[in-house]
Amino acid sequence: MTADAAPAPDATTPAVPAPAAPVSAPASAPWKGWAAVCAVALGIFCLITSELLPVGLLTPVGADLGVSDGTAGLMVTVPGLVAGICAPLVTVGAGRLDRRHVLCALIALMAAANLVAALAPSFAVLLAARLLVGVGVGGFWAIAGGLAVRLVPERHVGRATALVFGGVPTASVLGVPAGTLLGELGSWRTAFAAVGGLGLATLAALLLLLPPLPPARQISMRQLPALLRGNRGVRAGVAVTFLVVTGQFAAYTFVRPILQDVSGIDAGFVSTLLLGYGVAGVAGNFLTGTRDAPRTLLVVSTCLTVVLGLIAVVPGAVAGTVLLMVWGLVYGGVSVSLQTWMNTAAPEAAEAASSLMVAMFNLAIAAGALAGGLAVDGLSAPAAPLTGACLMCLAAVTIRVTSRAGAAAGR
Incomplete structure (x- = not known):
C-alpha cells in the first residue's frame, strides 16, 4: 500500500494477520503452542517433499515401469493439479470437523499413498497414489496456513507463520535431495517408502502435540x-x-x-x-x-x-x-x-x-x-x-x- 493513505476495510495493508475467527490461542504453556507449530511445519515439509520427490527420480521410475521421462513427469503434474482443486474442496468438506483430526487424516493419507507407490506394480497404480498425495497437499496447506494465530499468542504469530511456511523451502533444500540420494543408494521404491515412514512419524507428532482445533467458522x-x-x-x-x-x-x-x-x-x-x-x-x-x-x-x-x-x-x-x-x-x-x-x-x-x-x-x-x-x-x-x-x-x-x-x- 502507499504510505500516504489509510487502507480500505478489506484492503491488504496490515502487517500482522488478524485471527482467522474469534478463537484465541489456547491458554497453555508457551512451549506447547510452539511444539504444535513445529508439528504443523513438519507436516508441510513432509507434504512438499512428497509432492516434489519424483523430480530427482523420473528416469529410474520410467526405466523400471516402462514409461518415458515425459510420461513419468505426470508424477509431478498430477499432484499439483489435484492439490489446486482439492484445497477449497477439502476446506469446505471439513465442515464442523475438528481441524486436528482433518490434518491427521490428510497426513495419514499421504503416508499411505507413498507406501502404495513404493510397492506399485505398474505406473498406473503409482500415478493413482500420486493423486492421493495431491489431495493431502492441497487440503493440509489450506487448513494449516492460518493456524498459527490459534496456537501461539498474538505477538508471536508472525514468527510462527514463518516457521510453518519454512517447511516449503526446506523441503527443496533437504527433503528432495535426501530422497534423490536414497533413490541412488537403494532404489526409487526406497525413497517413496522413506517418505511414507516420515509421514507416519509426522502423524504421531500431530496426534501428540496439536490441541483440539474446533472449526472457527463453517464454510x-x-x-x-x-x-x-x-x-x-x-x-x-x-x-x-x-x-x-x-x-x-x-x-x-x-x-x-x-x-x-x-x-x-x-x-x-x-x-x-x-x-x-x-x-x-x-x-x-x-x-x-x-x-x-x-x-x-x-x-x-x-x-x-x-x-x-x-x-x-x-x-x-x-x-x-x-x-x-x-x-x-x-x-x-x-x-x-x-x-x-x-x-x-x-x-x-x-x-x-x-x-x-x-x-x-x-x-x-x-x-x-x-x-x-x-x-x-x-x-x-x-x-x-x-x-x-x-x-x-x-x-x-x-x-x-x-x-x-x-x-x-x-x-
Missing part, C-alpha cells in the same frame, strides 16, 4: 466465489498469487538449461548451486516473516523482474551464480507473504481465503511449467526466464494498482 462452497466477488483484497491476492507463482515456475522449471546454456556453468555444478538456491530461499522465508505483505511482494516482484531478465541474457558463471542466489533469497519470502496477505484481507474468513490462495498457487505451478515449456520449445532456453520476468512485472503493476485503489477507497 460452504457458495461462500468462496462470494468472498472473491465481495473482497477486493482477496481478489488481488489471488491475482498476485497467479502472476508471481506462474512467473516463478515458468523460469525455475528450466533453471538447469538456463545455467548451462546462458551462464556456461558445468552440469556437474548445477546441483550444488541449486542447493545454495534452496538455502537462500530458507533464509528469505525467515527474513521476510509476516511484514507488510503487499509492500514485501511489490519488492519481491520488482526484484525478480530484474533478476530473471538479467539471468536470461548475462553470460558468465559468476554472474549466473550471484543472480541465482539473489533469486532464491528474494523468492523465499513469497509463500509466507501470500499467506499473510490473505489472512489480513479476510480475517473473518481466513481459512476460506487461504484455500483460494493454495488452489491458485498449485494451479499456477502447472501453468508456469507449461508457459515456460512453450517458450523454450518455441524460442530458446532464455525465453523461459524472460517469460517469468514479464509475469513478475505484471504482478508488480497489479500490486501497485490495487494498493492505490484500496487507499483511495479508505479515504
